[in-house]
Amino acid sequence: MEVSIAAAEAVKQANVDVISAYPITPQTHIVEYLSELVANGEFDAEFFCVESEHSALSVCVGAAAAGARAFTCTSSQGLALMSEITYIASGLRLPMLMIISNRTLSSPLSIWNDHSDVMSIRDCGWIQFFTENGQEVYDHVFISYRLGEDRNVILPVIVNMDGFILSHVIEPIELIDQEKIDQFLPPYLPLHRLHPDRPVTMGAFALPSIFAEAKKAQEVALRSSMPKILETWKAFGEMTGRYYHPVETYKAEDAETLLVTMGSFGETASVAVDMMRQEGRSVGLLKVRLWRPFPFDELKKAALGAKQLVVIDRAISVGGPGGPVASEVKSALYGSDNRPVIYDFIAGISGRDVAPQDFIKMVDKAEIEIEEGNREGYEIYGVRE
Amino acid sequence: MTENLNVFAVRMLTQKEYFAPGHRACQGCAEVLAVRLVAKALGRNVIVAAATGCMEIVSSPLPFTSWRVPWFHVAFENAAAVASGIESGLKVLMRKGRIPRKKIVTVGMAGDGGTADIGLQALSGALERGHDFIYICTDNEAYMNTGIQRSSSTPFGASTTTSPAGKAQMGQITWKKNMPAIAAAHDIPYVATACPSYPIDLVQKVKKAADIEGPAYVHILAVCPTGWRSAPELSIKLGRLAVETGVFPLYEVEKGRYRMSMDFPKLRPIKEYFKLQGRFRHLTDDMMEEIEKRIHREYEQLREKAKRGV
Numbered sequence: 160m161e162v163s164i165a166a167a168e169a170v171k172q173a174n175v176d177v178i179s180a181y182p183i184t185p186q187t188h189i190v191e192y193l194s195e196l197v198a199n200g201e202f203d204a205e206f207f208c209v210e211s212e213h214s215a216l217s218v219c220v221g222a223a224a225a226g227a228r229a230f231t232c233t234s235s236q237g238l239a240l241m242s243e244i245t246y247i248a249s250g251l252r253l254p255m256l257m258i259i260s261n262r263t264l265s266s267p268l269s270i271w272n273d274h275s276d277v278m279s280i281r282d283c284g285w286i287q288f289f290t291e292n293g294q295e296v297y298d299h300v301f302i303s304y305r306l307g308e309d310r311n312v313i314l315p316v317i318v319n320m321d322g323f324i325l326s327h328v329i330e331p332i333e334l335i336d337q338e339k340i341d342q343f344l345p346p347y348l349p350l351h352r353l354h355p356d357r358p359v360t361m362g363a364f365a366l367p368s369i370f371a372e373a374k375k376a377q378e379v380a381l382r383s384s385m386p387k388i389l390e391t392w393k394a395f396g397e398m399t400g401r402y403y404h405p406v407e408t409y410k411a412e413d414a415e416t417l418l419v420t421m422g423s424f425g426e427t428a429s430v431a432v433d434m435m436r437q438e439g440r441s442v443g444l445l446k447v448r449l450w451r452p453f454p455f456d457e458l459k460k461a462a463l464g465a466k467q468l469v470v471i472d473r474a475i476s477v478g479g480p481g482g483p484v485a486s487e488v489k490s491a492l493y494g495s496d497n498r499p500v501i502y503d504f505i506a507g508i509s510g511r512d513v514a515p516q517d518f519i520k521m522v523d524k525a526e527i528e529i530e531e532g533n534r535e536g537y538e539i540y541g542v543r544e
Numbered sequence: 545m546t547e548n549l550n551v552f553a554v555r556m557l558t559q560k561e562y563f564a565p566g567h568r569a570c571q572g573c574a575e576v577l578a579v580r581l582v583a584k585a586l587g588r589n590v591i592v593a594a595a596t597g598c599m600e601i602v603s604s605p606l607p608f609t610s611w612r613v614p615w616f617h618v619a620f621e622n623a624a625a626v627a628s629g630i631e632s633g634l635k636v637l638m639r640k641g642r643i644p645r646k647k648i649v650t651v652g653m654a655g656d657g658g659t660a661d662i663g664l665q666a667l668s669g670a671l672e673r674g675h676d677f678i679y680i681c682t683d684n685e686a687y688m689n690t691g692i693q694r695s696s697s698t699p700f701g702a703s704t705t706t707s708p709a710g711k712a713q714m715g716q717i718t719w720k721k722n723m724p725a726i727a728a729a730h731d732i733p734y735v736a737t738a739c740p741s742y743p744i745d746l747v748q749k750v751k752k753a754a755d756i757e758g759p760a761y762v763h764i765l766a767v768c769p770t771g772w773r774s775a776p777e778l779s780i781k782l783g784r785l786a787v788e789t790g791v792f793p794l795y796e797v798e799k800g801r802y803r804m805s806m807d808f809p810k811l812r813p814i815k816e817y818f819k820l821q822g823r824f825r826h827l828t829d830d831m832m833e834e835i836e837k838r839i840h841r842e843y844e845q846l847r848e849k850a851k852r853g854v
Contacts, residue, residue, distance in 0.1 A: 176636045177629065203640065205632040210669030214625035217666065220618055221593060221629020227637055229629070247618055346642060353614040353630060355589045355648055360609035362617035369606055 162293035162325050163188035165332045166232075166258055169300035171202045172340050175256075176227035176347075179207045179218035183237040184270045185322035186260040190232065212237035216244040216257070223253040223315075224361055226352035228304065230255065234322055235262035238276045242283070248315045249284030250377055251362060254307035254347070255315045256300065257285070261422070261473075262322040263509045271510025272322040274422065274474040277450075278483050284377055286316045286384060287450040291425040293330045296320045298401060301335070305344050306391045312384045313350065319450070321423040321473075323510060335399060343398055382452050405454030406461050407446040410436060414443030416522055417462060417499070419470040421447040421484050424506075424513065428471070431518035442522060447484060455491045462492060467500045469525045471518070471540075473507050481505075481537040500529050502536035517541065556744060558584055567610040568602040572776025574783060575599060575682045575766035578740040579653070582680055582764075585750035586649055588613055591630050595623035595654030595663060598689040599682065621662040624670035624679055627652035631675045649678065649754045656683040656697035660721045671730040671759045678753045678760045681723060684768035692771040696721040699791070701835055702823045704771070709826035719838070727761035728797045734760040735797040736805075741767075741783030745794060745805055752796075765792045773822020785817040790843035795850065802849040814839060 160168075167189050170178065178197075180190045196202035205222075209215050212233050219229035233241065238259060248255065264275040277287065286307065290296045296318060303316035320326055351359050365373050388405070396402035409429045411417055420428045425446040435442040445461050445468075447454075462468055472482020480486050485503035492498040502525035507513040521540055528536050562583035569576035579599055583590075591614045594600050600617045603610035618626045631650040637643045652670070654663050659681040667679060686704045687693040694707035698716045703709040707716040728735045734756045738746040746764065753760035765786055767779040774782055786792040789812045794805035814836040818824040827835075 176640070177632050179629065203636075205636045207628070207632065207673060209625065209628075209673070210665055214622060214628075214666045214669055217618060217622035217625035218629035218632070221616070221626035221631075222633035223629075224616055224626075225591070225630045225633030225637070226643065227633035229633075243619060244622070251618075353591045353616055354643070355591065355614060358588075358612060358614045360604055360611050360615045363604035363606040363609060364601060364617075365606045373606065 160293070160332045161188060161327065161329050162296055162320065163260070163327065164192050165293050165297040166300065166320070167192035167196065168334065169297045170230050171196055172335070172337060173300050173304050173344055174228065174346065175204055175230045177205045177219065177222035177229045178231070179209055179215045179222070179229070180231050180233065181209055181212045181215045181237060183212070183234045185262055185326045186232050186234045186237070186258075188326065189258060189260070212241040213244060216241040216248065219255050220244060220248050220251070220253055223255045224251070224353045226347065226349045226354070228255075228347045232258040232260065234260045235264055235276045239264060239279055242280045245280050245283040245285060252313045252377070252380070253315060254304070254313055256303045256307065256318065257315070258296070258318045258320065260322040260326040261319050269509040272324050273508040273510065274319070274483070275508070277317065277319055278474040278476070281451070281483065284314070284381060285451065286314055286381070286388070287319065288317065289319045289422045289448055289450055290325065291423055291446065293325060293328065293332050294401070295403070296325065297332055297334070298395065298399070301340055301344050302391055302395050304347075306384070306387060308347050309387050309391070310350060312380070312387050314380060314384060319422060324423045339398055343395065385452055385454070388449065403448060404457070405449035406457040407448055408461050409444040409446070411443030411445055411461060413441065415441040415466045416526065417443050417445050417465040417468050418518060418522065419445045419447065419468050419484065419488060421450065422473060424471055424473065427513060427515055428518050431515040434515055435519060435522065453487050453491070458488060458491045459495060462488070462499060463495055463497065465499045467502060467525065467529050469522050470501060470503045471521065472503060472505050475505050475508065475539070485537070500534050502529060504538060504540045506540040511541065557747060558587070560584070562586070562588065562612045563603070564610045564612055568605070569598070570770045570776070572769040572779045574740050574779040575655070575684050575768060576602060578682050578746065578764045578766050581740055581743050581746050582750050583613065585747040586651065586754055589647060590614075590649045590651060592616065592651045592653055593618070593623050593626040593630055595658035596620035597655040597658050598684070599653065599655065601689055620658055622666045623652040623654040623658060623663060624667040627677045627679070628670045628673065628675045631677045650676070652677060652679040654681060655689070656681060656685060657687045657695045659683070660697045660723050661695050668730065671727060671732050671761070674758055676757055676759070678750070678762065680750070681761070681763045682766045683723070683763060684766045684771060685720070686771050688768050688771040697723065701827050701831060703826060704823065714826060714831060715823070724761065724763045724797070727763070730759070731800065732759040732761060733757070733799055736761075737763045737765070737792065737794050739765045739783045739787055739792060739794065741780045741787070742794065749796065771823070773825070774820055778820055782817070782820060785812065785820070788812045789814045789817045790839050791817055793843055793846055795846060801853050802846070804847060804850045807847065811840065811843065
């Protein structure tokens with residue numbers, strides 16, 4: 160099954176009420192399949208192919224405020240266009256799900272994958288997951304709704320999947336019985352909704368005298384969603400046998416060098432780790448699954464003990480401190496004694512293929528550089544000069 | 545017809561207020577009066593999605609609200625899209641039996657900037673998709689909330705802070721965008737213009753818009769003493785003058801058929817309207833005559849449409 164189709168199947172199985180989206184490559188297969196399901200009467204939902212991504216998310220915001228379960232998906236420029244509303248949706252504490260088929264931001268215009276789109280809204284206040292394969296995308300649709308709608312969370316959720324690399328790939332996916340899903344994910348019961356029987360004002364403006372308090376409440380909500388995230392993953396694991404963690408590890412326990420990746424890099428990197436282990440090298444892998452709230456403690460726990468971390472980012476922070484993942488990893492470890500040296504590569508931007516051999520080359524390069532005393536390494540991998 | 549009904553005005557309007565007093569609007573604000581009348585006309589079974597702007601700022605300083613009906617503000621340019629979402633959310637929840645079936649009117653509300661400029665795309669999309677909602681544009685003819693900057697709804701010749709009257713330029717040099725015509729071009733079932741100086745007409749139109757299935761657009765002229773540089777006590781008079789001079793004709797377009805709500809075979813001189821407003825202070829008699837010619841021509845075209853019925 161194609162991953163985009165699995166995502167759409169999951170949206171149907173999650174009994175979503177309102178879908179609103181605008182087509183953009185490589186997200187299109189999700190909306191196409193969803194509209195087919197609705198057109199064939201197989202899925203009872205209100206589906207709108209609206210006139211822009213800005214309206215797509217605005218429709219979801221309206222629907223969620225009315226108490227409906229809402230879904231949208233987008234990529235790249237589309238996400239940039241709707242970015243204004245991403246901040247508002249989380250500030251208003253409206254649960255909903257957005258799948259991003261990650262694609263690079265123009266210019267130059269490019270339809271291929273990297274993480275520059277979602278990094279542009281990194282601080283928008285949504286819970287943000289990254290996925291490695293189609294099964295994880297499918298699973299996280301249910302996980303996200305149950306989590307976001309939890310009365311102790313009440314936040315919107317983003318599931319990132321790498322455009323084309325995941326969205327257009329065909330792989331075996333284990334679907335879950337509807338009965339089980341309905342048990343795992345009951346219908347959405349909002350704490351407040353727009354309804355004349357109990358009038359509320361939503362979206363009031365705040366003067367400086369009250370804004371900081373409102374914003375802190377939001378920050379506390381996102382940070383304290385962590386236990387609920389773990390709890391939701393645990394419940395999901397008990398149902399399916401598939402257990403998820405904020406930072407996944409692969410052959411990492413005793414490794415001197417740890418690769419750190421996020422998204423679909425994880426699977427390829429694990430192949431590279433196997434190859435290097437066969438050569439007797441002490442290399443392991445950390446995969447960041449939870450991007451927001453950032454799992455500082457879990458990352459520390461997994462990374463401390465290694466001599467060096469080789470972080471592979473898929474987005475550039477132009478003029479900044481290196482890639483966004485490396486930045487976060489550095490902040491997480493800054494206060495620790497015996498922290499590993501962190502070497503940061505930007506690789507695979509705009510969908511350029513990164514093979515297992517490339518990961519090995521990056522580890523080689525980092526180990527040599529670090530050996531030579533370069534403790535602040537940052538470079539874009541594989542650029543022709 | 546409307547004139548005759550004025551006798552019964554008191555009895556025709558509910559005494560209940562759904563937009564509470566104590567808001568922060570300027571003295572003499574006709575826009576807030578329009579909103580109050582719209583709220584009266586719609587009653588309690590309504591949800592309002594408002595755009596950023598004067599009416600949002602005057603009514604919702606956290607933790608206070610002037611709204612006694614459900615009210616939702618998201619952003620500047622998306623009132624119509626948010627209203628679409630609310631309408632479809634209610635529809636699907638009622639269909640699935642998750643909330644009881646009852647008639648709830650969804651309303652999108654924005655000023656002229658949020659409608660004719662930044663919100664035009666979202667509005668066009670919502671009208672085209674055919675959501676069952678009312679869109680109310682309260683038009684005070686500039687970005688008053690941010691300090692009287694010109695919009696595409698600012699009339700020709702008006703001086704604003706970004707279309708100032710100077711030595712080389714005489715204020716706004718473009719003609720007012722015809723929003724009701726743009727709405728009507730979407731072939732929606734109901735379009736109307738209204739003005740709070742004619743409260744019964746306004747209330748009737750909003751009620752009609754609520755009863756009609758599908759999208760309805762009501763464009764309301766809202767005198768703004770602060771932005772128009774006019775005396776606050778003249779707001780009602782200025783609204784009447786806008787209508788009686790032909791500057792802002794009151795009409796309806798019901799299923800494509802035009803009907804004048806008030807028809808004046810002889811319009812009052814436009815000068816009477818202009819001279820009460822500081823924003824037109826710099827206009828010479830010649831300029832006013834030129835503007836009047838165009839206003840009269842457009843008024844006649846509208847009358848013709850109403851005569852033909854299309």
